[in-house]
Amino acid sequence: MKPDLAVEIAGIRMQNPVTTASGTFGYGFEYAKYVDLSRLGALTVKTITFDPRDGNPPPRIAETPSGMLNAVGLENPGVDRFITDVLPGLEELGIPVVVSIAGNTVEEYAALAERLDPAGGISAVEVNISCPNVKAGGIAFGTVPEMAAEVVKAVKAGFSRPVIAKLTPNVTDIRSIALAVAGAGADAISLINTLLGMSIDWRSRKPLLANVFGGLSGPAVKPVALRCVWQVFEAVSLPIIGMGGISSGADALEFILAGARAIAVGTANIVNPTAVTGVLDELEALLVQQGVRNVNELVGAAHR
Amino acid sequence: MKPDLAVEIAGIRMQNPVTTASGTFGYGFEYAKYVDLSRLGALTVKTITFDPRDGNPPPRIAETPSGMLNAVGLENPGVDRFITDVLPGLEELGIPVVVSIAGNTVEEYAALAERLDPAGGISAVEVNISCPNVKAGGIAFGTVPEMAAEVVKAVKAGFSRPVIAKLTPNVTDIRSIALAVAGAGADAISLINTLLGMSIDWRSRKPLLANVFGGLSGPAVKPVALRCVWQVFEAVSLPIIGMGGISSGADALEFILAGARAIAVGTANIVNPTAVTGVLDELEALLVQQGVRNVNELVGAAHR
Amino acid sequence: MSDLIAGETLALIHDAGVLANERVSDGVYRLILYAPDIVRAARPGQFVHLKLSHSTDPLLRRPFGIYGADLAAGTLEILYQVVGRGTKLLAGDRLGPVLSVLGPLGRGFTVPAPAAPVAVVAGGLGIAPLCFLLDELGAAGQDGVLFQGARTSDLILAGERVARTGFDRKTATDDGSAGFHGSVVELAAGELRRGRFSYVYAAGPALMLKALCKVMREAGVEGEVSLEQRMGCGVGACMCCSAAVHGYPRKYARVCADGPVFPAGEVVWE
């Protein structure tokens, strides 16, 4: 029997739990010839900032064992071009669209929220708080509970639909950040963003990335991501969108069992342009195999 | 020309920069038939505690992409049996022996230091501060600068030879911990210990490790480890023993370029019992190839 | 000091040529490696630890009991079932001409048996190490009966190998497709209780061994069982492969170095 795959995240109905991880799937169009985008549970697009950003100088990518580092530096066309050029195309897909936003100040986050609020076709914003807070000396917003809460509050104030907080794993205690954003009114939590890492080229005796540091993603980080989902599931009652190294239906199922109500496919898209529907198909097949009628039954089941 | 491989860590002369990562090489004996132990720069043995410990129930190990999780739980015979049964054999090797210690209270660390101080054949202790502090509600000593400093101070007070602080990467800012242990008198810094992770068996719908959480190690964590070494090298001037995923001479060289004066081979021993001398031989060959006369020239060279 | 220092067995690590790797039943393969030095040292119940890829994924070695060791030919045989990523690679078409083999490892079965006749009880792939044992018991002139169980008749493996040892074989299958319809422990229990055997050797799934140990205790017969546990190093250093067994300084023994074969009466079953 075909299992019921529909889930609800903060009032957004997804036809299945599978979305894309911000920044790994462009704005969707790039994958339209490989994937039937209308099959996704939701489309989460690359982080936008208020002003256009050039991003970091190349090289921006380095391969690591079962993973990769990226230092794209949030290259994007800025919120205005996003609204005029990209958003209209996304509306036509007929699936929920999640727009990821980032800023260097609380005001920038607030301004983004206000600019996006009147725009049509956005189901939720995902607040990427892994960015450095320029006013607090470059400490990432997502690493200090109070700062994370402040950003979420500012976005909630300006945006009338659901707000998802995306957490970084580069913290001593991810539960304290989750509690803070929950307290600030976040409607759901996405995790994890990338782990801070670097790579060195021993021939040139230099860091491989022009930016020195980059974000580690891919299968290598899966154990850390699962642990974060597990911890946050025990700490707060908000719905969780889990990600970090998911490249198969079994991976997706593990995140659901750990407590994720939805899951996002990230680096796997970069390896394989059909990864996201591959994960969806495999997940469905596994549920059929296991006789699961409704995927919601399994959310957090490994805690029981 | 044969390069000069000798390095000095906190006054301990090592014939080469290669040591073993605590807990991955037993007490050395187990590898004696695969490796000529007298060739190592130093031998770092498995963490001992004051009282014997049974460790965690099985399963204690799970494979992950390019890595592994372990939840051994510091099984060890306790300090007294270590001194009577193990130490005499280690003294005969003629290489520096580093003894890793851990406790659940500051007093336990202090007691270990005092018990080990009069024992012969120990070149240094390595303070494993990844353990939960039972008095502070189970927060790991190594995640709070003040607590880390307190442990190091207590060990320094009771132990008359060099004290190495081994840091955990599961923190928001590893530099602040490094600064704290440096301020408390640590003579060197080892990093990284394992990343907190977990694994789920989707068939049984349960965590794979009986302990739920485990420590992630192996090639998967190398980018995180290199980043930590890089950051700590810039923050403090103490010598660094770098580790995390090293399985080749090129890996070792990358850590040295990032700022490690010595390096430790961990999970690679578990995959390959001859890994530690393999890394040493490859490192030497690379230095010859590159015409490097003295390995110390390369320490931190990627920062220049 | 047995908990601190690995036993002084000779163990080697080297690249062994793959001579054959053929399907023998549904999802079950027989691997033949050329490894004369390992063969010379191998004892029944010991295992080898194989690295199945040149990449870091999958990272860890995989342990397999020694199914056969041919001194004259210098060949080592493994009988394995495809259950996950590693065994799938092992059975796949990208294996390559050589494999890194570490072994022989661990403490094997006591040969000759302290007392005969013996009952040898195999569940599923547990037959693999027990075949090598049967060879050696036969060579030592001891006799007994092999009780062999499996899920279904196709998995009653190693028929020819067993026949060559001359041991009697009684079979059981969960689905009744061959021999006794039920578990191999039920099959053996009667004869064990009647005191027909003086010693027992067993290998197979944990639940089967647990049930067998209960029967053995009731019947007052001694013996040895081979345990399986997820492993890291395989050489007694990493403490990852623990199993609760009486008679060690602390609660757990290391399956790789203190075992995999343990006195049946000492194993602590939860």
Next chain:
Amino acid sequence: MSDLIAGETLALIHDAGVLANERVSDGVYRLILYAPDIVRAARPGQFVHLKLSHSTDPLLRRPFGIYGADLAAGTLEILYQVVGRGTKLLAGDRLGPVLSVLGPLGRGFTVPAPAAPVAVVAGGLGIAPLCFLLDELGAAGQDGVLFQGARTSDLILAGERVARTGFDRKTATDDGSAGFHGSVVELAAGELRRGRFSYVYAAGPALMLKALCKVMREAGVEGEVSLEQRMGCGVGACMCCSAAVHGYPRKYARVCADGPVFPAGEVVWE
């Protein structure tokens, strides 16, 4: 909108059979894949993105220019040099019978050339995509000269392939072991400056392309160069493969989707 939406080229992902994978020179191999659909869509200067392992390590695909595309046979040819882990796997004995191929990707060379005669300048493995270009320029009845440089004579590759296109070839080697002793840019510079060519195509190491672009600017001749950059997705989504090029909405273009071929005058060299 070219920076937001990938060009509407047809691109496919599928498992292609490996028909041949043979050494052609020191550390250089020729791979022949059966991929008729990709061949049908392929244009000179485009590339394919190959997954070289079934494991997660190495994780990423590797980009290779299309060396040849035989419509009749349905075969795609790649000429590659072993430089690191991925190419070592590609040349190794565990490759397996099929490879996952994604392509054809990117924007290739302009064919036919806006003006002839053309100078085609190849450095090292840069000859690979340029051979396919020569095929098509020849078919379009355009002519010119191939300037081919390499470290040493053994790496002046693809002799037969070039001969078949009918283009004249002038060679240069760094060590003087064949042709002009020096760089291929020096070799071509005189004729370029004398206005002998109306258009230039080039592929090769970044330093060579940079020097060539300088000569072209001085000589006032236009053309196109194929850039290399570390890549992620290959399909224009991840923004990992940037290169500074004028004429895009922001500072960087994506080598995989906006290139790899760019107008020579627009590339910003540091």
